[in-house]
Amino acid sequence: MIGRYFLLVVGLLALPRAEAAAPLSLHSVAQVSAGGEVVISLQGYDQDIGTQLTATITKLPTDGKLYQLSDVHSKYGYDPKKGVEITSVPTTVVDAAKGKTRVLYVRPSVDREGAGDFDRIEYTVADATVTSTAGTVVIVGDGVNFRASDFSADSEGWTIEGNRVAGSSVTHEASSRGSLNHYVYGTDDSLNMAGGNDQDLWYFSAPSKFTGWQGAYYGGDMKFTMSSFSGDFSASNLNADTYLVKLFCQQCDTNKGVTIGFPMSATSFDGSTKTFTISMVETAGWLRDPENTLEAWTVPTKCDFVEVLSGLTSVQILGDFTKWYESVSLDDVSFGKSSAVSSIPFCAQGTPDASTCSCTGGFTS
Known part of the structure; x- marks a missing residue:
């Protein structure tokens, strides 16, 4: 009996031990008013129950x-909140409150809200053995x-793609035209005619600040205003089967590349001034390019959509609506x-670029 017990214990010790699951540094959004401050909770997650996580700032x-x-604020919630400034990375977060990892973000005293987010910071979390990949906190204004x-000042790096010269600059107009106030515009520079139709489509292409990791777009809205100075926007002259917006991720689908488009068939434009509002969820009418002209575009999965937003290579808005000049x-x-x-769904945060994703079903906030 003793011999059998000894063999059982030795056998159990010889079994391979399960690897500790890597913790996750969850992406999040923090809001602060101009000239204000906000306490940010760095939301680490570990599947190993009861594990104490430490957080490290990796990008200032x-x-x-x-x-x-x-x-005093960490322990009791009293002011002042401000402790030692974090001026270099990596820096470990010190929070005296048990189970919490918080930092204080402070805006300049002379401040105003701009056109986009205020800032972004990155952080990792670690347990006793494993460190996560980096998570992003997007800090926005009111x-x-x-x-x-x-x-308001210039074209901000927007270009035209698909026209005569790829990457040519848009024209900036520092005046008002109806509801447009300081805007950019593009025109058809050339026509590639076949069967009486222009075969080339040109797009407004966004600058680099709109690309890269933009997972925070998910669940929000894309808005823009368009108008036409000239062109025939009658139904018979409109380009059919076009896409108002195209989002492209080069690294997605294991570097095969993924394009997701919002079809013109889901909206309309007759050349008069119009503000478009497009929901940034996969169920809002978006379609995924099959990368095969013989196959139809299909509704993207939640994983498709979040992965594209987490590695955007380009954002393009249609300018070429008609078969002739406009x-x-x-x-x-x-x-x-x-x-x-x-x-940003938890099921898409296995990796920062959402390439590891287990999401199913439609959008839920």
């Missing part, structure tokens, strides 16, 4: 300042805009939300 804000919480172009203007482009509550 570019405009505001970041601080450790003071001991308007809850993540990225925006109002063209001039089209663009103003007040923004990605934002009605509140600062993050809508």
